[in-house]
Amino acid sequence: GQQLNQSPQSMFIQEGEDVSMNCTSSSIFNTWLWYKQDPGEGPVLLIALYKAGELTSNGRLTAQFGITRKDSFLNISASIPSDVGIYFCAGGIISRSNDYKLSFGAGTTVTVRA
Amino acid sequence: NAGVTQTPKFRVLKTGQSMTLLCAQDMNHEYMYWYRQDPGMGLRLIHYSVGEGTTAKGEVPDGYNVSRLKKQNFLLGLESAAPSQTSVYFCASSYFSGNEQFFGPGTRLTVL
Numbered sequence: 001g002q003q004l005n006q007s008p009q010s011m012f013i014q015e016g017e018d019v020s021m022n023c024t025s026s027s028i029f030n031t032w033l034w035y036k037q038d039p040g041e042g043p044v045l046l047i048a049l050y051k052a053g054e055l056t057s058n059g060r061l062t063a064q065f066g067i068t069r070k071d072s073f074l075n076i077s078a079s080i081p082s083d084v085g086i087y088f089c090a091g092g093i094i095s096r097s098n099d100y101k102l103s104f105g106a107g108t109t110v111t112v113r114a
Numbered sequence: 115n116a117g118v119t120q121t122p123k124f125r126v127l128k129t130g131q132s133m134t135l136l137c138a139q140d141m142n143h144e145y146m147y148w149y150r151q152d153p154g155m156g157l158r159l160i161h162y163s164v165g166e167g168t169t170a171k172g173e174v175p176d177g178y179n180v181s182r183l184k185k186q187n188f189l190l191g192l193e194s195a196a197p198s199q200t201s202v203y204f205c206a207s208s209y210f211s212g213n214e215q216f217f218g219p220g221t222r223l224t225v226l
Contacts, residue, residue, distance in 0.1 A: 042172030042204050042217030099164055
């Protein structure tokens, strides 16, 4: 699959803080998706982006599809304790067999600062 | 709607044993996928299906087989389990190809 570099690998949040994470790739994608995974559960879709330059919000979450189609970022505003978890980016591209394939980043682990 | 369900949730195998993981979805999705998730790595695609009766290889297909006899079910088989197959396995489905995939809760498999 395509290589996605997601950063940071981990971060600590304090309630009320704004946090950002991003994904970059050397390849272009047709779509960018952001998922959140809670312990012991499957990833849940947060935001889907379909056009280069698109900026989309879902509550306190905002994500953008980079103009170069090689990157995306996710912002969480005014973080709350339930924001902890692992956030994954995923880039979608049409494969040689004309199917869309998703490539996932390694994830950003968000934990609460003690 | 139950969404995507997976059976079993946990399993421990000995090297060389076989097993089948079941994925079921009730959203009438055409596309179904099997991923594995290992620590510090993103989800990696094992096999996928673009419709009933079809299957295709993903990024890491070796050691696994799949079948899609019914639209709502996607089975992942391990014929001879190896310790390297210790992982968490996720099934996903989507209506259109690839986008907005919906995931099941996962199966945690340990191969001793």
